[in-house]
Amino acid sequence: PVFTDCDCGYVMNINNQSVVFTETLRTDFTQLSDVSANMDWRRQEFNVTKEGSSGPYGKLFTPHNIYSSPINPVASNNERNPSAGLLLEVKAALVDDMVPGAEIATTRTDMFYGTYRARIKVNCLPGSCAAFFWV
Numbered sequence: 001p002v003f004t005d006c007d008c009g010y011v012m013n014i015n016n017q018s019v020v021f022t023e024t025l026r027t028d029f030t031q032l033s034d035v036s037a038n039m040d041w042r043r044q045e046f047n048v049t050k051e052g053s054s055g056p057y058g059k060l061f062t063p064h065n066i067y068s069s070p071i072n073p074v075a076s077n078n079e080r081n082p083s084a085g086l087l088l089e090v091k092a093a094l095v096d097d098m099v100p101g102a103e104i105a106t107t108r109t110d111m112f113y114g115t116y117r118a119r120i121k122v123n124c125l126p127g128s129c130a131a132f133f134w135v
Contacts, residue, residue, distance in 0.1 A: 058098035
């Protein structure tokens with residue numbers, strides 16, 4: 001359970017001990033109208049040929065496949081956009097034997113230890129992959 005929560009950090013009870021995390025990176029993508037204007041995240045642009053990938057196709061990541069879709073603040077609950085948030089598109093049409101997709105990464109280089117959370121809504125289409133990882 002979280003005891004306090006603010007932009008200065010938070011305290012959690014882990015194994016019956018209070019642990020203080022002094023910083024937080026919090027992004028509500030449902031409130032963000034333009035992800036390219038957010039300084040905490042960088043839209044990735046790179047490709048991996050099919051020869052360099054672990055499967056039959058390569059990967060083509062481009063910022064053109066990343067969209068911000070904020071909640072309409074004046075809409076009623078019945079009219080809310082069910083796709084509000086950050087949209088990372090995977091396209092079916094290959095480009096030079098590569099699957100067009102999308103990826104974002106944090107611009108922060110000082111985050112090593114802590115607790116990381118993400119709420120991800122994945123689609124039900126076969127062949128697409130959603131992941132949240134920290135290296």
